[in-house]
Amino acid sequence: MTVRLHSLSPQAGSRRRKLRKGRGIAAGQGASCGFGMRGQKSRSGRPTRPGFEGGQMPLYRRVPKLKHFPLVNRRRFTVVNVSDLNDLPAGSTVNLAALESSGIVNQPKLPLKLLGGGELSTKLTVQAAAFSASARTKIEAAGGSCEVVSD
Known part of the structure; x- marks a missing residue:
């Protein structure tokens, strides 16, 4: 059987009649529809x-835009500047424990x-x-090396 445009029809029950609103109380959607x-x-x-x-200032205008949003899962660190390492002996290994024992980090x-x-x-x-x-760059320029250790 060949399919022609005139022979196509929707499946039974797949199409519902359009609601005729405002056509009287018997239609089910009369008056106020x-x-x-x-x-x-x-x-x-x-x-x-x-x-x-409803005239209230909407949410998309109430929330602040762009600046000063705090990072949700921000990584926090114990921060030390390179200049603080000048007091340590040359050739030594510097890590968090060494900085604590030398008094640089409390x-x-x-x-x-x-x-x-x-x-440095x-x-x-x-x-x-x-x-x-x-x-x-400053540590490597002074002849030292940088090792990244996991948290």
């Missing part, structure tokens, strides 16, 4: 725009991060969870 009595939601052209809250609860503040003149092997780009 199912929109209730009065009010904004019963008027013609009725749906309010998305985000409209309470090391968080992993160590080295920042590039100041200058001693050759050191530094073990930290993170390095800033400037700290890495």
Whole structure:
């Protein structure tokens, strides 16, 4: 059997008749057509725009935009500048335990991060969870090495 346009028809029960609103009480959708009595939601052209809250300042205008949102799962570090490492003996290995014993860090609860503040003149092997780009270049320029250790 070949399918022709005139022989196509929808499957039985798949198409429902269109509701004829406002055609009397017997039609089931007479008078107010199912929109209730009065009010904004019963008027013609009725749906309010998305985000409209009845004249109240809508949520998308109440929330702050762009700046100063806190990071949800921010990584926190014990921060030490490169200039603080000048007091350590040359050739030594610097990690969180060594910094605590030398008195540079008081309470090391968080992993160590080295920042590039100041200058470094001693050759050191530094073990930290993170390095800033400037700290890495200053440590390597002084002849030392940077090792990233897990938190």
